[in-house]
Amino acid sequence: MFESLLITVDLTGQEFLILTVIVIVAGIVRGFSGFALSAMIMATAIIILPPIALIPMLWWLELSASLLMLKGGWADADRGTAIGLVIGSTAGWPIGLWLTLSLPVETSKLLALGVIIILAISQLSKLKLTFLATKSGLYGTGIVAGIVSGIAHVGGMVVALYVLASDSPARQMRGSLVLFLFLGSLTSMITLLIFGVMDFSGISRGLVFALPTLLGVYLGQKLFTPGLEKYYRSFCLTLLCVLALVSMLRTLATS
Numbered sequence: 001m002f003e004s005l006l007i008t009v010d011l012t013g014q015e016f017l018i019l020t021v022i023v024i025v026a027g028i029v030r031g032f033s034g035f036a037l038s039a040m041i042m043a044t045a046i047i048i049l050p051p052i053a054l055i056p057m058l059w060w061l062e063l064s065a066s067l068l069m070l071k072g073g074w075a076d077a078d079r080g081t082a083i084g085l086v087i088g089s090t091a092g093w094p095i096g097l098w099l100t101l102s103l104p105v106e107t108s109k110l111l112a113l114g115v116i117i118i119l120a121i122s123q124l125s126k127l128k129l130t131f132l133a134t135k136s137g138l139y140g141t142g143i144v145a146g147i148v149s150g151i152a153h154v155g156g157m158v159v160a161l162y163v164l165a166s167d168s169p170a171r172q173m174r175g176s177l178v179l180f181l182f183l184g185s186l187t188s189m190i191t192l193l194i195f196g197v198m199d200f201s202g203i204s205r206g207l208v209f210a211l212p213t214l215l216g217v218y219l220g221q222k223l224f225t226p227g228l229e230k231y232y233r234s235f236c237l238t239l240l241c242v243l244a245l246v247s248m249l250r251t252l253a254t255s
Contacts, residue, residue: 009205015048023061023209024216029239030065031220033232035160035177036240037065037213038153039116043244046251050105051112051152055097056198058153059185060206061213066182068217076175081138081166085159086183088142089149093191096150101195106251112152113248119148119157120237120244123164132165145180149188156181 006016026040038058045054100108132141141162145155156177163173192198 005208009208010201011048011205019045019048019205019209020212023213024219027061027065027213027216027218028220028223029216029236031217031222032224033220033236035156036236037217038062039120039157039240040236040243042112042152042154043116043240043247046109046112046247051108052100052105052197053201055100055150055153056192056202057205057209059188059192059198060203060210062153062181063185064210064214065217066178066185068214076171077179078172078176079179081163082176082179082183084138085142085145085162085180086187088139088144089146089155089180089184090142090187090191092143092146092148092155093150093188094195096147097191097195097197098150099147100151101197108151109251110248113244113251115148115152116154116157116244117241117248119154119161120241123157123160124234124237124241126164127161129161129165132162137162137165145184146188149184150191155184 002013006013009016011019022041022044026037026044029040030037038061041058041061042051042054049057099111103111129137132138141158145158148158149155159177159180160173163176189198192202
């Protein structure tokens, strides 16, 4: 039975076990921080699968996590902002996917990891781009979020910079990210299908790894402690930078 499962997801036994651990850990991070599921997986699993193979799998994992967290996210989120970001993201997705498909695999890996590191450092430094807190900034952020989603599926990290610029409360930021990721997943599916990226392997991996991902998200929610909320982001972002940097160095060493 396990052999049949491995054939379905087109992975070796070792790759399957490593990916299972990765998605559980990433799910835990998503559960208590509200973001970084895709970024954590992309930063580590990229040594097993290229970005173009991870993106369709991540679509299913993000959707699963968003459904589990949607109730709280809907209550806390700024819905108008989330919808505006999704509109912009829908326009940006095709650009990012086209870029990923056009580049050699090793280059696309380095680009995806570079995007993750830059965004993580920007948030760690609390980079506050005040011009984002405008109507044009809202849609512009959405477009950029769509582009980086097509490259590394990390649009939520771009949206986090927008929310930081708008001085939104931490809980509202977390809720807006959850709602954006849920609504954005519905529109991005169309783009993935048009580009032919959402193939059988992507669907099967997404469905198979959704369960361990949800287990991680559930554990992360249970671990969430309001009193420690201010430490979660810096811890997650620092860990993300380290993981992405290690993967980048490994990619450079093997290319």
